[in-house]
Amino acid sequence: KQICELAYQGASTAVGLAEKLLTEAIEKHGAEAPVKYPDTAYKLPIVTALSGEDITTLGEIVPVLQRIKANNLRPEPELGNALLSGEATLYAGEIIEALRYVGNDQPDEAPYTGFLPDRILRKCGVPLVDGTIPGVAVITGKAKDAKAGAALVKDLQSKGILVMLVNDIIEQCIAENIKVGLDYLTLPLGKFTQIVHAVNFAARAGLAFGGVPKGERERMLEYQKNRVPAFVIALGELDAVTVAIGAGALFMGFPIVTDQALPPELQIPGLLEPQPDYDKIVKLALELRNIKLKIVDIPVPITVGPAFEGETIRKKEAWVEFGGGRSPGFELVRMADADHVEDGKIEVVGPEIDEMPEGSVFPMGIIVDIYGRKMQEDFEGVLERRIHYFINYGEGLWHVAQRDLCWLRISKGAKEAGFKIRHFGELLIAKFKSDYPAIVDRVQVTLITDAQVIDEKIKIAREKYQARDARLKGLTDESVDTFYSCTLCQSFAPNHVCIVSPERVGLCGAVSWLDAKASNEITPTGPNQPITKGECLDEAKGMWKNLNDFLYTSSNRTLEEVNLYTLMDKPMTSCGCFEAIMAVLPLTNGVMITTREHSGDTPCGMSFSTLAGTCGGGVQTPGFMGIGRRYVVSSKFIPADGGLGRIVWMPKELKEYLKDELAERAVQLGLGADFVDKIADETVGITEEEILPFLEERQHPALKMDPLM
Ligand code: SF4
Ligand code: NI
Numbered sequence: 001k002q003i004c005e006l007a008y009q010g011a012s013t014a015v016g017l018a019e020k021l022l023t024e025a026i027e028k029h030g031a032e033a034p035v036k037y038p039d040t041a042y043k044l045p046i047v048t049a050l051s052g053e054d055i056t057t058l059g060e061i062v063p064v065l066q067r068i069k070a071n072n073l074r075p076e077p078e079l080g081n082a083l084l085s086g087e088a089t090l091y092a093g094e095i096i097e098a099l100r101y102v103g104n105d106q107p108d109e110a111p112y113t114g115f116l117p118d119r120i121l122r123k124c125g126v127p128l129v130d131g132t133i134p135g136v137a138v139i140t141g142k143a144k145d146a147k148a149g150a151a152l153v154k155d156l157q158s159k160g161i162l163v164m165l166v167n168d169i170i171e172q173c174i175a176e177n178i179k180v181g182l183d184y185l186t187l188p189l190g191k192f193t194q195i196v197h198a199v200n201f202a203a204r205a206g207l208a209f210g211g212v213p214k215g216e217r218e219r220m221l222e223y224q225k226n227r228v229p230a231f232v233i234a235l236g237e238l239d240a241v242t243v244a245i246g247a248g249a250l251f252m253g254f255p256i257v258t259d260q261a262l263p264p265e266l267q268i269p270g271l272l273e274p275q276p277d278y279d280k281i282v283k284l285a286l287e288l289r290n291i292k293l294k295i296v297d298i299p300v301p302i303t304v305g306p307a308f309e310g311e312t313i314r315k316k317e318a319w320v321e322f323g324g325g326r327s328p329g330f331e332l333v334r335m336a337d338a339d340h341v342e343d344g345k346i347e348v349v350g351p352e353i354d355e356m357p358e359g360s361v362f363p364m365g366i367i368v369d370i371y372g373r374k375m376q377e378d379f380e381g382v383l384e385r386r387i388h389y390f391i392n393y394g395e396g397l398w399h400v401a402q403r404d405l406c407w408l409r410i411s412k413g414a415k416e417a418g419f420k421i422r423h424f425g426e427l428l429i430a431k432f433k434s435d436y437p438a439i440v441d442r443v444q445v446t447l448i449t450d451a452q453v454i455d456e457k458i459k460i461a462r463e464k465y466q467a468r469d470a471r472l473k474g475l476t477d478e479s480v481d482t483f484y485s486c487t488l489c490q491s492f493a494p495n496h497v498c499i500v501s502p503e504r505v506g507l508c509g510a511v512s513w514l515d516a517k518a519s520n521e522i523t524p525t526g527p528n529q530p531i532t533k534g535e536c537l538d539e540a541k542g543m544w545k546n547l548n549d550f551l552y553t554s555s556n557r558t559l560e561e562v563n564l565y566t567l568m569d570k571p572m573t574s575c576g577c578f579e580a581i582m583a584v585l586p587l588t589n590g591v592m593i594t595t596r597e598h599s600g601d602t603p604c605g606m607s608f609s610t611l612a613g614t615c616g617g618g619v620q621t622p623g624f625m626g627i628g629r630r631y632v633v634s635s636k637f638i639p640a641d642g643g644l645g646r647i648v649w650m651p652k653e654l655k656e657y658l659k660d661e662l663a664e665r666a667v668q669l670g671l672g673a674d675f676v677d678k679i680a681d682e683t684v685g686i687t688e689e690e691i692l693p694f695l696e697e698r699q700h701p702a703l704k705m706d707p708l709m
């Protein structure tokens with residue numbers, strides 16, 4: 001078949017080029033020269049995943065490339081050989097790309113991203129498993145015209161798909177003012193071989209979340225086929241190298257839709273199909289990958305989707321802003337009786353946007369009244385926090401903080417598109433009803449922009465916040481008889497189970513005990529199951545019989561016991577999308593914590609990416625544990641290991657983030673308000689030896705605690 005010949009040709013070209021560039025690089029830098037991508041624990045991920053070699057120097061690449069050349073390049077026109085050509089092309093692409101990083105951590109200029117660090121993968125973990133990001137599209141080539149290409153990308157953005165762009169489509173999007181970049185879940189990878197950064201991203205999902213051991217090629221391919229919802233849209237003419245790259249995608253199990261008319265003998269039903277009509281490309285691709293979308297019709301004149309969550313709107317881009325200390329603002333979700341909620345009603349109390357001059361500041365009160373037969377007062381806070389996300393999903397809308405600290409902006413662009421204050425109501429009503437169908441039967445929204453009315457209503461809101469905080473304070477691990485499981489991440493980490501208790505948030509930071517409770521109410525058979533604690537087997541370490549039983553079954557019998565309150569003995573497992581990670585520091589007799597945001601080295605000798613790579617895939621690793629940021633200030637923070645007083649190092653940013661609560665907890669524990677100043681950070685040192693004198697001088701309590709190990 002012609003396609004096999006093209007794949008073989010293209011793969012030979014790619015491998016030949018890789019060989020040539022490798023030889024040149026070795027001549028220039030020497031065989032010992034280090035080769036690595038920035039910020040990853042997986043070396044050259046495609047090689048690590050598929051054949052398991054830990055490549056660290058140029059010289060080590062030589063035998064790998066030789067083997068691929070000898071084994072994978074087979075001219076006989078068979079589909080199996082075409083896939084092997086595809087695999088060879090991926091290796092070649094990975095090598096060519098890695099060479100660009102020799103002695104240069106950032107070979108690409110904006111807007112190109114090049115290699116995507118592990119941190120981005122881990123951040124995408126939860127949105128990928130909870131369906132916020134239902135799939136990953138890789139678009140390569142050049143659209144028939146810029147408008148059509150831009151419309152395609154916009155369509156994917158509005159559906160929440162993570163988009164990766166390669167080649168001319170990037171310039172086409174930029175020309176059409178499509179927002180690209182990490183903030184928009186639309187990543188312009190670069191040109192030509194930079195497409196392998198989509199593939200090595202997917203390969204790392206298998207290594208980091210799936211717990212697939214490196215080099216287990218068949219298991220990795222199985223994982224890619226069944227769990228990575230990626231597909232390729234190939235635009236423009238198909239030359240040999242493009243076909244070879246396509247064969248690489250097929251090898252990974254990613255279907256391809258092309259806008260080129262393919263004769264039937266070149267099509268592979270279900271895997272490689274043509275669709276010249278641009279309006280139908282996305283639909284076909286989603287079908288081939290079996291991605292089902294929740295269609296929500298939101299009657300607002302702007303695009304709404306998670307792609308716009310990270311969008312910032314600067315002051316000078318804003319038509320009007322609300323709250324943020326410059327004017328009063330608040331948001332409140334209230335449970336209400338059936339007869340006090342008129343479903344779908346939106347009321348604007350005060351001026352509409354047409355009466356707000358450009359650059360003005362107004363107050364904003366958002367009251368969402370909800371009636372639902374299964375609604376509980378406990379869910380008010382859970383639903384209220386969603387307001388932040390729902391509003392941010394709007395293109396041209398910006399929202400930060402919460403409660404009476406909330407701060408909003410509407411961009412000039414959104415105003416121009418016809419966005420009105422009342423549309424906040426439309427957006428919230430549509431999203432609450434679609435995301436929480438089981439607990440939300442009727443919703444009504446009141447938007448207050450009137451300065452007098454807001455002063456009166458904000459008092460009601462503040463009373464509510466106080467009552468809620470009092471309730472949360474009383475919500476301890478002891479005060480409830482039920483914890484919840486979370487197995488949401490099992491779609492990527494099949495053996496991982498989070499146990500969520502009132503005082504221990506899920507390690508992604510996104511699932512609290514109340515969230516889990518609400519989610520169980522919405523989907524009783526879903527990922528959050530109630531577990532009655534039952535008999536306690538170890539009070540200090542936090543082990544319960546029923547939790548063990550549950551864990552055993554739901555971890556596919558890979559885990560028998562878990563302790564909730566220690567890091568050292570049968571600790572909770574990690575999936576991979578943890579916000580922070582902690583590790584033992586033997587020399588200082590303490591523990592350190594580092595976060596996904598902190599890219600620097602740490603006293604355990606590893607950066608976040610490297611550390612994270614040692615811990616994940618649902619395996620217990622005593623001495624290491626993925627956690628949610630807020631767990632640090634919980635009164636159930638590793639009490640069996642000495643609690644908060646064990647922490648000897650954390651990044652400055654985390655200290656700052658938790659500042660007040662850290663001080664408060666330290667006082668409660670009798671560590672003194674100045675305990676925070678005894679915790680070292682990167683400005684003190686990034687090795688155990690560097691921080692030890694600091695800890696000694698400040699008489700850090702961990703130094704006097706029982707030995708950790
Ligand atoms: Fe994943 Fe655990 Fe968060 Fe659930 S709580 S989404 S399993 S990390
Ligand atoms: Ni936004």
Ligand code: NI
Nearest residue numbers: 489575576577
């Ligand atoms: Ni996870």
